Amino acid sequence: MTPLDYDFLRKLLKERSGLDLSADKQYLVESRLVPIARKAGLSGIPELVSRLVKGGAEALTTEVVEAMTTNETFFFRDKIPFDHLRDTILPQLMTSRVTRKTVRIWSAASSTGQEPYSIAMLLKEKAAALAGWRFEIVATDLSQEVLEKSKSGIYSQFEVQRGLPIQLLVKYFAQTGELWQINSELRGMIQHRQFNLLQDFSHLGKFDVIFCRNVLIYFDQDTKINIFERMAKIIEPDGMLMLGAAESVVGITDAFRPVPDRRGLYQVNPTRGGARAPLKVVAAR
CATH class of the missing domain: 3.40.50.150 (Vaccinia Virus protein VP39)
Structure with missing residues (x-):
């Protein structure tokens, strides 16, 4: 993943969900988005970003945003x-x-x-x-x-x-x-x-x-x-x-x-x- 790819994803996530990724979270993005890319038949994150940049891939964009949101929770959390x-x-x-x-x-x-x-x-x-x-x-x-x-x-x-x-x-x-x-x-x-x-x-x-x-x-x-x-x-x-x-x-x-x-x-x-x-x-x- 190139710095330009990461910058694009950071801006996309902030615009769509409010998620503000720091500059050192590339590993997190890769771990969560590589499976999304493979599922879509893409070679990796660079091709995934290219698809998103072109537009017209709203379903894929939604998958990317949802994959990056944190869903850690449990019953009566923190009491x-x-x-x-x-x-x-x-x-x-x-x-x-x-x-x-x-x-x-x-x-x-x-x-x-x-x-x-x-x-x-x-x-x-x-x-x-x-x-x-x-x-x-x-x-x-x-x-x-x-x-x-x-x-x-x-x-x-x-x-x-x-x-x-x-x-x-x-x-x-x-x-x-x-x-x-x-x-x-x-x-x-x-x-x-x-x-x-x-x-x-x-x-x-x-x-x-x-x-x-x-x-x-x-x-x-x-x-x-x-x-x-x-x-x-x-x-x-x-x-x-x-x-x-x-x-x-x-x-x-x-x-x-x-x-x-x-x-x-x-x-x-x-x-x-x-x-x-x-x-x-x-x-x-």
Whole structure:
């Protein structure tokens, strides 16, 4: 792969997905795109780039972009965000949404579905306290392939062993051979949509909670700022944003501010867009 080939791919990936590859990631590009080239009957990455440069190869372009996105995930990943959802976010929303009793949650860059299904399981475990409430979980990802896996709710033994407590596995999954499928009730709680974070958010509607974890680390500063600004417009005034352990709004945007003593949890900045009530941390019952 020549430097010109790599520069072309870097620009393509940034334009199509926001992925900002550093100059030393050629090995990663080669490892993921050589199989794509071979599958298309091409000799290697130089011929792959030539095909993309010519245009008219939208399906191939989509394969290239999806191959380069990282889909590492597992159930209840990092644990703390789900503790925040159970102990801080839900009690707060049950107080502030008591008249409408509806909550919308967006799992952005949801990959193969472990995050939205973890949210669904958490909600089911609190079913008695949430009786009469309606929860809508929207799971989006750039890759249609990972969304299809998420829709199926089928996972390998290795995947269900990563972060999923055994009691939840037995309660919510059925085993077929070496595979496990999450039950139809939980699958029905998730709305799957193919969506690029570089696109307009407005048609997604308003959300009470946004999980956007471990994806912004792959974007450059300007792209992060743009995404935070657009998220602030579609989250309710007292809604909450959950980021990954290595991500923060601090030093990037004032659209959100950290919730005190809740690592990774943010709320819309009350000094922007008119007065908004600050989050009052409600102890879990």
